[in-house]
Amino acid sequence: MSERLEARQLRKVYRDPGGEVVALADFSYTFPAGAVTAIMGPSGSGKTTLLNLLAGLDTPSAGAVRLGDATVSTLSERERAELRLRRFGFVFQSYNLIAVQNALQNVAFPMGLAGVGSAQRKQKALELLGRFGLETRASHLPHKLSGGERQRVSVARALANDPDVLFADEPTGNLDSKSGRVVVAALRQAATEGRTVILVTHDLRLVDEVDRVLELADGLLQRERVPATVSS
Amino acid sequence: MIWSLALQSLRLRPLRTFLTALGIAVAVGSTVIFLSLGEGLRQVFAQEIGGIGPDIQVSYGPFDTTALTAVPALPLRFARELAADGARYGVVRVTPIMLYARGGFSPGSSFLFQGLPPTVDVKDIYFDYEVVQGRGLGQGDAAARVAVVGEQVAERNSVGVGDTLRLNPENSLEIVGVARSGGGLVDNAVLVPLGSLQRAIGIRDRVSFLALDLAEPARAAEVAETLSEAFPKLGFQTQEQVLRVLERGVRVSDVVRLGISAIALIVGAIAVANTVLMSVFERTREFGVIRAVGAKPRFLFGLVLSESVLLSLVGAAFGVVIGRLGIVAVNRIAQDLIGLPVAALTLRLGLFAVAIAFLMGVLSGLLPAARAARIPIAVAMSRE
Numbered sequence: 001m002s003e004r005l006e007a008r009q010l011r012k013v014y015r016d017p018g019g020e021v022v023a024l025a026d027f028s029y030t031f032p033a034g035a036v037t038a039i040m041g042p043s044g045s046g047k048t049t050l051l052n053l054l055a056g057l058d059t060p061s062a063g064a065v066r067l068g069d070a071t072v073s074t075l076s077e078r079e080r081a082e083l084r085l086r087r088f089g090f091v092f093q094s095y096n097l098i099a100v101q102n103a104l105q106n107v108a109f110p111m112g113l114a115g116v117g118s119a120q121r122k123q124k125a126l127e128l129l130g131r132f133g134l135e136t137r138a139s140h141l142p143h144k145l146s147g148g149e150r151q152r153v154s155v156a157r158a159l160a161n162d163p164d165v166l167f168a169d170e171p172t173g174n175l176d177s178k179s180g181r182v183v184v185a186a187l188r189q190a191a192t193e194g195r196t197v198i199l200v201t202h203d204l205r206l207v208d209e210v211d212r213v214l215e216l217a218d219g220l221l222q223r224e225r226v227p228a229t230v231s232s
Numbered sequence: 233m234i235w236s237l238a239l240q241s242l243r244l245r246p247l248r249t250f251l252t253a254l255g256i257a258v259a260v261g262s263t264v265i266f267l268s269l270g271e272g273l274r275q276v277f278a279q280e281i282g283g284i285g286p287d288i289q290v291s292y293g294p295f296d297t298t299a300l301t302a303v304p305a306l307p308l309r310f311a312r313e314l315a316a317d318g319a320r321y322g323v324v325r326v327t328p329i330m331l332y333a334r335g336g337f338s339p340g341s342s343f344l345f346q347g348l349p350p351t352v353d354v355k356d357i358y359f360d361y362e363v364v365q366g367r368g369l370g371q372g373d374a375a376a377r378v379a380v381v382g383e384q385v386a387e388r389n390s391v392g393v394g395d396t397l398r399l400n401p402e403n404s405l406e407i408v409g410v411a412r413s414g415g416g417l418v419d420n421a422v423l424v425p426l427g428s429l430q431r432a433i434g435i436r437d438r439v440s441f442l443a444l445d446l447a448e449p450a451r452a453a454e455v456a457e458t459l460s461e462a463f464p465k466l467g468f469q470t471q472e473q474v475l476r477v478l479e480r481g482v483r484v485s486d487v488v489r490l491g492i493s494a495i496a497l498i499v500g501a502i503a504v505a506n507t508v509l510m511s512v513f514e515r516t517r518e519f520g521v522i523r524a525v526g527a528k529p530r531f532l533f534g535l536v537l538s539e540s541v542l543l544s545l546v547g548a549a550f551g552v553v554i555g556r557l558g559i560v561a562v563n564r565i566a567q568d569l570i571g572l573p574v575a576a577l578t579l580r581l582g583l584f585a586v587a588i589a590f591l592m593g594v595l596s597g598l599l600p601a602a603r604a605a606r607i608p609i610a611v612a613m614s615r616e
């Protein structure tokens with residue numbers, strides 16, 4: 001089981017010419033490992049801001065994010081990069097694959113950054129692609145893949161360095177329902193393996209697929225729900 | 233991993249990559265052509281001076297880049313004094329030589345006359361001198377108005393044995409032979425008996441320089457130093473020293489030509505910087521993703537810099553090819569005009585061009601690379 005990801009009094013304030021904008025206020029929560037937690041809410045509710053802070057992609061104005069003993073929010077830029085590389089995985093709405101690399105190279109990319117040898121990276125990348133039924137698409141560039149395939153490559157890339165925490169930002173946002181189910185199943189599988197899975201979504205169909213739902217509005221955590229079907 | 237990713241990025245935008253590389257190729261190519269003129273001159277000098285026999289050359293005053301004056305200035309009495317006193321210094325022969333240039337509107341109609349004592353075997357001065365038509369100058373030609381023309385002169389002016397060369401309205405020379413040497417000095421000169429040339433241009437007691445042959449050529453530097461003390465008005469130079477002076481002159485012209493080339497290089501560098509910077513703007517989101525999955529800022533810095541350097545090196549490779557073609561064209565024209573290949577692509581020039589392109593790639597990539605490395609991830613990820 002992975003270490004717990006914890007947010008304490010997390011706050012993010014942006015300054016713009018009109019004054020200060022509070023994107024997230026006093027958010028505290030401990031994300032359970034081995035479960036899928038969905039963060040939901042209307043546009044502008046602070047979902048993506050929260051995800052960025054939790055994942056170390058941005059720094060909070062106040063409060064702290066912890067993973068086990070490490071305080072993510074106080075780490076240096078370099079240390080946060082190292083943490084993202086080795087302990088976090090990311091799935092994005094727009095797939096965000098590297099356009100000039102084929103599916104295999106995209107999946108192998110984080111392993112290359114982590115210093116994994118060429119042969120080992122290739123073997124593991126092929127294994128991951130195989131797990132998502134993409135072994136025959138390994139040599140295809142992203143623009144030659146369908147949306148569903150691209151998102152599966154993105155999930156495979158997120159799992160490349162065996163992360164403790166998997167972040168997914170609207171992972172089914174651009175997918176048809178069938179492809180969306182495949183991606184959600186992959187995220188659930190990652191949670192079953194003991195990972196903390198946190199996803200930001202608008203997609204109400206996912207409510208029944210996750211273990212917990214955090215509802216945000218105007219930068220505030222409104223409530224936490226445990227969907228009946230999953231909890232039962 | 234950085235290099236392969238950089239290469240893939242350049243290949244994804246082939247037209248832009250091609251056009252930018254072409255800009256660099258033209259800049260590097262023009263630099264190569266400009267600088268090849270210096271390299272060519274060095275080769276000509278090395279070949280010519282190396283093919284000249286005397287162990288020491290004597291000039292009137294110190295030998296520098298202004299030593300070869302149009303009018304012969306060295307009083308002939310020094311030749312007599314050196315010949316009389318020479319044995320003390322190990323000098324076995326003193327040869328007075330006169331140079332007289334008659335200019336024309338084009339290099340093809342210009343002539344360089346060399347006055348030599350007819351008693352001298354020309355091979356003692358130009359090791360690889362060879363008469364290819366007619367005869368050479370001999371002892372009986374001391375007062376004769378005859379000339380041996382270089383092969384290039386004969387070819388350019390369509391003259392041969394039996395034809396007449398007009399030196400000035402009062403003096404004409406009959407061509408008695410055509411000669412050549414390995415380099416261009418004899419090929420492009422007209423050899424005339426010293427006395428005849430002196431009379432023709434009205435200078436009786438002066439020559440351009442003296443050529444000294446030593447009993448022990450290996451001691452040339454030492455003898456030159458001793459002679460400099462004994463004859464303070466004269467300059468004594470070994471072949472090596474002559475080459476050094478000429479090299480100094482070529483270097484000055486190198487700097488001037490490099491300065492002109494720098495304009496093209498700067499324009500090329502700006503083109504690279506613009507292309508790479510544009511690419512950074514277009515790929516902001518991609519860079520955000522790369523950082524999100526764990527790349528450190530220096531990875532992006534290295535990636536963008538690698539693209540810039542790769543682009544410059546590809547351009548440089550084409551630039552050297554363009555330069556080579558340009559040199560062939562320049563030499564073809566120069567051969568027609570003066571019979572000498574004045575431009576040369578040497579290994580060091582090729583390496584210099586690549587080094588300049590590398591430097592250009594690094595400098596023009598620094599700003600875009602720093603910008604890429606500084607992009608905040610959250611901002612980059614939100615960019616469409």
